[in-house]
Amino acid sequence: MIETGAYDKDKAMEKVVDLLEEVQLPPEFADRYPHELSGGQRQRVAIARGIATNPRFVVLDEPTSALDVSVQAEILELLRELRETHKMAMLFITHNISVVSYMADRIYVMYAGKVMEKGPKAEVIRKPAHPYTQALISAVPEVGRQMRRVVLKGDVPSLVSPPKGCRFHPRCPVAIATCGWTADEVAEALRRVLEARYPELSQRARLRPLGELELEVKGLSASELKDVVERESEFNRALKSIQSVSEEGGRVMVRLTKYSEPRMVEVARGHLAACHLLSASS
């Protein structure tokens, strides 16, 4: 404050004491070093710094994730009070659905850098439309609620080369043929299925992706491969994208369904989600 010339030394100290009071810390904290403060007190000081310039818009990135649950509640309460008294808008980034439901008016659910669903808080939490949001909400225990827990398999993808089509498709429990499967993914899925369940076929099969949507298979007949795909596609969603399997010049060619990125579809007033299943039913 002094460096920018906005305040002289005395005025700056007055402002510091006012800010400490706003975040419910006593004035003597102005002379303390960070290592003399608890985690919750440090977070209050960070909030005081954030509001020092009377901003109209504040971005809070996981402001309570490193704190004990009881301290979390105090900090959230403080943020709500400050939001009202300073008439600020807040963009709150968190992985904690309970925190979202306490703080938010509107929710944007993101996965791998893309918005999957957005809308008013009550709508999104009570009637999640996107399979990813449904999985997130199913993980929050609630007394008396009978909701099947959806456990997502696999890891969050690399953003250096994110999945094609819908970025959630490799982990989506209800993915369909057009969700974004590529020849690399289908070849990997076929290899795993053959190794685990058809060892004799696995020893003969040689799979080679040709571009994004074609796969060459040697060592198996078209009917052997079709049989595997028919039996396994119910349990392995990547195989659902196989559109045709045909014999061509001594090799088997596998062609995949063309994929696309799902667009946002309005499922209720102001509540939108990006999923092919919703586009198909709208």
Ligand code: SF4
């Ligand atoms: S578009 Fe819908 S069904 Fe397909 S992977 Fe994404 S969330 Fe799942």
